[in-house]
Amino acid sequence: MLTTIVPLIGRRLIASIFILLVVSVLLFLVLHVLPVDPAAMSMPPTATIAEIEAHRREMGMDQPLWDQYAIWLVKLLQGDLGTSIHFKRSVWGLIADALPATIELAFLSMLIATVFGIGGGLLLFASRGSYAEPAIDLVTIVLLSIPEFLWALFFILIFGVALNVLPFTGRLDADLRLPEGSNFLLLNALFSGQFAIFWNALKHMVLPCFALGIAFSPAIMRVLRSSLIDVYQDDYIHLARLRGVTETRILLGHALKNAILPTLSLMGVQFGFLFGGTLLVEVIFSYPGLGSVMVDAVRNADLPIIQAVGLAYCVVVLVINTVVDTLYLVLNPKLRAQ
Amino acid sequence: MSILAVDNLEVSARIGTARIPVVSGLGFTLQRGSVLGVVGESGAGKSMIGRAIAQILPQGFSVTGGLSFLGQDLIGMPAEQRRMLLGRDIAFVPQEPLSGLNPVLTIGAQIDEHLARLGIGAKRARRDYALDMLNAVRLPRPADILGKYAHQLSGGMCQRVLIAMAFASRPKLLIADEPTTALDVTTQSRIVELIRDLQRSEGTSVIFITHDLRLAADISDQVLVLYAGRLAEYGPAKEIFADAAHPYTRCLQLSNPSVHASRIGLYSLPDRMPGISALGSIAGCLFGPRCPNVIDACREKTPRAVSVGEGHDVACIRSDLTARIDPPLRQAIDKKPYGASLLTVESVSKTFSMTSGIFRRTNFQAVRNINFTLQQNEFVGIVGESGSGKSTVARLLCGLETATEGKLVLAGRDVTGGDKVSRQHQRAHIQMVFQDPQSALNPRRSVASIITQAMEAAGQATWRDRLAKAEALLHEVGLPSDAALRFPSELSGGQKQRVNIARALCRAPEILVADEIVSGLDVSVQAQLLNLLLRLRSERSFSMVLISHDLAVVRYLCDRVFVMHKGEFVEAGPTADVFDHPQHPYTESLLAAVPRDFVADAARRDRRNGISPADEIV
Numbered sequence: 001m002l003t004t005i006v007p008l009i010g011r012r013l014i015a016s017i018f019i020l021l022v023v024s025v026l027l028f029l030v031l032h033v034l035p036v037d038p039a040a041m042s043m044p045p046t047a048t049i050a051e052i053e054a055h056r057r058e059m060g061m062d063q064p065l066w067d068q069y070a071i072w073l074v075k076l077l078q079g080d081l082g083t084s085i086h087f088k089r090s091v092w093g094l095i096a097d098a099l100p101a102t103i104e105l106a107f108l109s110m111l112i113a114t115v116f117g118i119g120g121g122l123l124l125f126a127s128r129g130s131y132a133e134p135a136i137d138l139v140t141i142v143l144l145s146i147p148e149f150l151w152a153l154f155f156i157l158i159f160g161v162a163l164n165v166l167p168f169t170g171r172l173d174a175d176l177r178l179p180e181g182s183n184f185l186l187l188n189a190l191f192s193g194q195f196a197i198f199w200n201a202l203k204h205m206v207l208p209c210f211a212l213g214i215a216f217s218p219a220i221m222r223v224l225r226s227s228l229i230d231v232y233q234d235d236y237i238h239l240a241r242l243r244g245v246t247e248t249r250i251l252l253g254h255a256l257k258n259a260i261l262p263t264l265s266l267m268g269v270q271f272g273f274l275f276g277g278t279l280l281v282e283v284i285f286s287y288p289g290l291g292s293v294m295v296d297a298v299r300n301a302d303l304p305i306i307q308a309v310g311l312a313y314c315v316v317v318l319v320i321n322t323v324v325d326t327l328y329l330v331l332n333p334k335l336r337a338q
Numbered sequence: 339m340s341i342l343a344v345d346n347l348e349v350s351a352r353i354g355t356a357r358i359p360v361v362s363g364l365g366f367t368l369q370r371g372s373v374l375g376v377v378g379e380s381g382a383g384k385s386m387i388g389r390a391i392a393q394i395l396p397q398g399f400s401v402t403g404g405l406s407f408l409g410q411d412l413i414g415m416p417a418e419q420r421r422m423l424l425g426r427d428i429a430f431v432p433q434e435p436l437s438g439l440n441p442v443l444t445i446g447a448q449i450d451e452h453l454a455r456l457g458i459g460a461k462r463a464r465r466d467y468a469l470d471m472l473n474a475v476r477l478p479r480p481a482d483i484l485g486k487y488a489h490q491l492s493g494g495m496c497q498r499v500l501i502a503m504a505f506a507s508r509p510k511l512l513i514a515d516e517p518t519t520a521l522d523v524t525t526q527s528r529i530v531e532l533i534r535d536l537q538r539s540e541g542t543s544v545i546f547i548t549h550d551l552r553l554a555a556d557i558s559d560q561v562l563v564l565y566a567g568r569l570a571e572y573g574p575a576k577e578i579f580a581d582a583a584h585p586y587t588r589c590l591q592l593s594n595p596s597v598h599a600s601r602i603g604l605y606s607l608p609d610r611m612p613g614i615s616a617l618g619s620i621a622g623c624l625f626g627p628r629c630p631n632v633i634d635a636c637r638e639k640t641p642r643a644v645s646v647g648e649g650h651d652v653a654c655i656r657s658d659l660t661a662r663i664d665p666p667l668r669q670a671i672d673k674k675p676y677g678a679s680l681l682t683v684e685s686v687s688k689t690f691s692m693t694s695g696i697f698r699r700t701n702f703q704a705v706r707n708i709n710f711t712l713q714q715n716e717f718v719g720i721v722g723e724s725g726s727g728k729s730t731v732a733r734l735l736c737g738l739e740t741a742t743e744g745k746l747v748l749a750g751r752d753v754t755g756g757d758k759v760s761r762q763h764q765r766a767h768i769q770m771v772f773q774d775p776q777s778a779l780n781p782r783r784s785v786a787s788i789i790t791q792a793m794e795a796a797g798q799a800t801w802r803d804r805l806a807k808a809e810a811l812l813h814e815v816g817l818p819s820d821a822a823l824r825f826p827s828e829l830s831g832g833q834k835q836r837v838n839i840a841r842a843l844c845r846a847p848e849i850l851v852a853d854e855i856v857s858g859l860d861v862s863v864q865a866q867l868l869n870l871l872l873r874l875r876s877e878r879s880f881s882m883v884l885i886s887h888d889l890a891v892v893r894y895l896c897d898r899v900f901v902m903h904k905g906e907f908v909e910a911g912p913t914a915d916v917f918d919h920p921q922h923p924y925t926e927s928l929l930a931a932v933p934r935d936f937v938a939d940a941a942r943r944d945r946r947n948g949i950s951p952a953d954e955i956v
Contacts, residue, residue, distance in 0.1 A: 129397070234437060235432055235433075235434050235437040235438045236437060236438055236439055236440045236441075238394070238432075239430065239432050239438045239500075240440075241392075241394055241424075242392055242394065242424055242425065242430040243424060243425035243429075243430070243452060243455075243503070244421045244422065244423070244424035244425035244426060244455065245425070245451070245455065246421070249451075253451070254440050254443070257440075257442045257443070258440070258441065258442055261442075331442065332442065333441070333442060333444075333487040333489070334441060334487070334489050
């Protein structure tokens with residue numbers, strides 16, 4: 001198995017380098033032709049034109065665009081993402097603080113989307129031909145058409161405001177302090193034994209994660225249902241039945257393992273979208289992740305941050321795609337042979 | 339003791355509000371250790387018997403009548419009790435071995451699941467048992483096979499695995515539904531032999547479902563011939579084949595070409611078996627509309643099965659006239675004289691190079707140093723097993739591949755190079771008829787538009803011209819002109835293949851390359867198409883390279899044959915010589931794999947004695 005997986009990952013790494021280069025050029029060009037003037041914006045309103053020009057030179061923004069790109073790229077490769085114009089902090093530090101929070105949010109949401117998606121898909125499939133089918137079908141279509149930010153608002157209104165059972169701002173209650181060490185709050189708290197903090201952080205994640213997870217699960221449900229229906233046309237299902245295998249075992253032991261393959265490739269794509277979806281949800285829940293950083297940066301035309309966060313999103317999506325393709329290879333023996 | 343007793347079995351389908359009996363009035367008993375062959379064309383309801391026994395039917399189907407297995411009523415018993423019988427006392431072998439195994443589970447995991455269900459204790463014990471099973475079906479290196487997936491094995495190997503699983507529980511009844519149809523000729527005979535050996539040593543009763551009458555006669559004790567879900571004829575296998583009493587059985591025999599027989603014409607039954615929706619609209623005998631012996635009395639009521647011999651029943655009121663049905667005279671449909679040489683293939687080879695891993699390249703020689711010539715109006719056959727390189731030859735001739743060595747001269751022009759002009763020249767002279775009419779016809783195009791694609795490619799032609807041309811071609815291939823505006827999905831398999839042929843004829847090519855064009859079609863449809871090709875040749879004159887694994891079809895159509903094995907022509911010559919006196923061991927093994935042929939033997943005797951086949955068989 002390793003003999004096919006290692007070359008795949010190798011090929012992906014090489015391709016990823018090219019993709020990241022192209023994305024970096026695009027990001028850089030688009031941001032630099034925008035009619036904003038970061039140099040002027042970062043100076044106090046009382047600054048004179050001469051002072052702004054001096055600052056512009058200091059930032060290297062009087063150079064030709066390609067030179068600016070080259071300098072940025074070289075620094076990037078050295079691990080220097082530049083300094084935030086607005087926060088006057090290293091961009092690397094900002095991202096290192098925010099990215100783990102977003103990754104935790106996205107993974108937990110994906111977990112919820114997967115559980116709901118696969119469970120719902122099985123339920124949809126099991127209801128085929130029954131009187132409940134059109135009703136369940138309608139529910140999934142309604143779910144499919146509600147975007148994540150609307151779920152976020154519903155949940156805040158219902159569980160946060162009306163019932164007041166769950167928190168809906170930030171990662172922790174104000175009286176708790178972030179523990180030392182890694183910013184993967186849940187893991188960190190769990191492994192350092194700070195269960196009160198773990199519990200509190202988990203409660204803060206319930207609403208944003210369900211908002212994202214539920215928004216992304218209906219598509220998984222429907223694809224799983226239709227691929228199960230396809231798989232049930234296959235001879236080996238019929239033959240298993242003729243061999244006296246029980247229906248439950250046919251579904252879970254034979255059909256699901258085949259039907260999960262198309263579902264998995266959809267989930268790969270979905271996870272990319274979900275990661276993008278964290279941006280809105282983080283803003284709505286004032287959750288201090290990459291999305292919040294990005295929105296602040298856009299508001300302040302903080303180009304170094306925008307560029308770096310854009311690249312970070314890109315890296316995450318590439319990693320997810322590679323992981324999904326590897327999983328696909330592990331689960332599908334036919335691909336392994338080639 | 340009887341293993342299975344079937345009495346007045348009826349399987350009906352609900353269509354709208356009506357219930358239409360797809361299988362009706364079926365009755366037979368299966369004795370311990372005996373083999374029943376169930377024969378009929380597709381749609382005859384053969385598979386419904388197996389499905390009715392397992393009570394696993396498509397939605398909307400229901401079963402009534404008597405169905406008793408070892409004295410237990412299969413229809414009345416609770417589903418859970420019936421499920422316990424399946425895979426234990428009643429086992430199945432499917433038609434498509436490759437798709438009968440779950441693609442994402444190893445062979446070992448699937449066998450293990452089955453053995454665990456049979457209650458064979460510990461995992462270790464199950465593994466040992468599995469290895470014994472695979473040994474019993476003569477699979478080499480069983481330990482390796484346990485770790486493999488279905489796609490890593492050949493069709494024949496998969497079928498052996500499935501047969502091993504079916505026999506694992508020493509079942510009382512085995513239902514084999516066309517277990518060899520999807521396999522190569524030589525594999526077919528080995529699989530049949532395996533089933534027969536296991537059946538004998540275990541004393542299993544077998545229901546062997548097949549469309550191949552010869553095979554059924556060869557393997558079975560009794561044969562049941564089904565037509566449109568009704569019993570046509572039931573009796574001792576050898577007797578039915580020596581002396582068919584139902585006109586349908588007789589017509590099937592006469593429409594099936596033979597490897598050894600002289601080339602008597604094939605009987606082509608008109609039209610095709612009525613589908614489920616048409617069943618209700620036929621009065622009296624369902625075979626009536628296609629029967630050569632039909633009289634008014636046949637249309638009055640459904641014929642009852644009457645005995646015509648010891649344990650031999652026939653549902654026909656004129657069975658005494660069956661033997662009078664004669665095949666058409668070969669001369670009536672036979673060929674034109676050969677003309678000039680059209681195509682010369684000189685020492686042609688084709689090597690494919692494939693990438694394996696990241697950098698490694700391996701070469702695979704699909705075709706090795708082949709030579710042949712083709713004259714005007716000549717039909718030649720290329721036979722061999724799958725993977726022998728037959729289809730690569732077809733692709734080389736049509737210009738879909740370029741030869742790596744050798745020379746290809748077509749109508750006086752060297753087309754080896756594969757440049758644009760050569761390709762155009764090839765397309766003008768050679769057209770291909772593809773194997774699978776289902777996927778060869780674009781489902782979103784009307785028949786007229788498919789047939790006249792060549793005119794579209796050439797430009798100019800108006801839709802009116804194309805429609806007129808399409809109607810003319812449809813007429814030639816024996817389809818009604820109103821088919822022109824229909825879509826492929828509205829046609830039957832045989833009709834699609836006719837469209838496929840019409841499309842190839844559109845540019846009036848001098849050579850047709852036909853790749854397995856009748857495989858997968860019913861014998862009666864096959865006979866219609868084979869006769870159509872002979873008639874077309876006499877009407878419009880063209881040559882054909884027929885690529886087939888079916889030796890009998892090649893014998894019927896082609897004067898010369900090339901036997902292909904591992905990319906090489908191992909034997910070549912006039913078809914009659916090669917098939918009657920094979921020189922190469924590979925040709926011998928191909929011929930040995932063909933089931934013995936009672937009718938052909940009879941026909942050969944007739945020829946010698948100078949009497950017509952009909953007289954002797956009476």
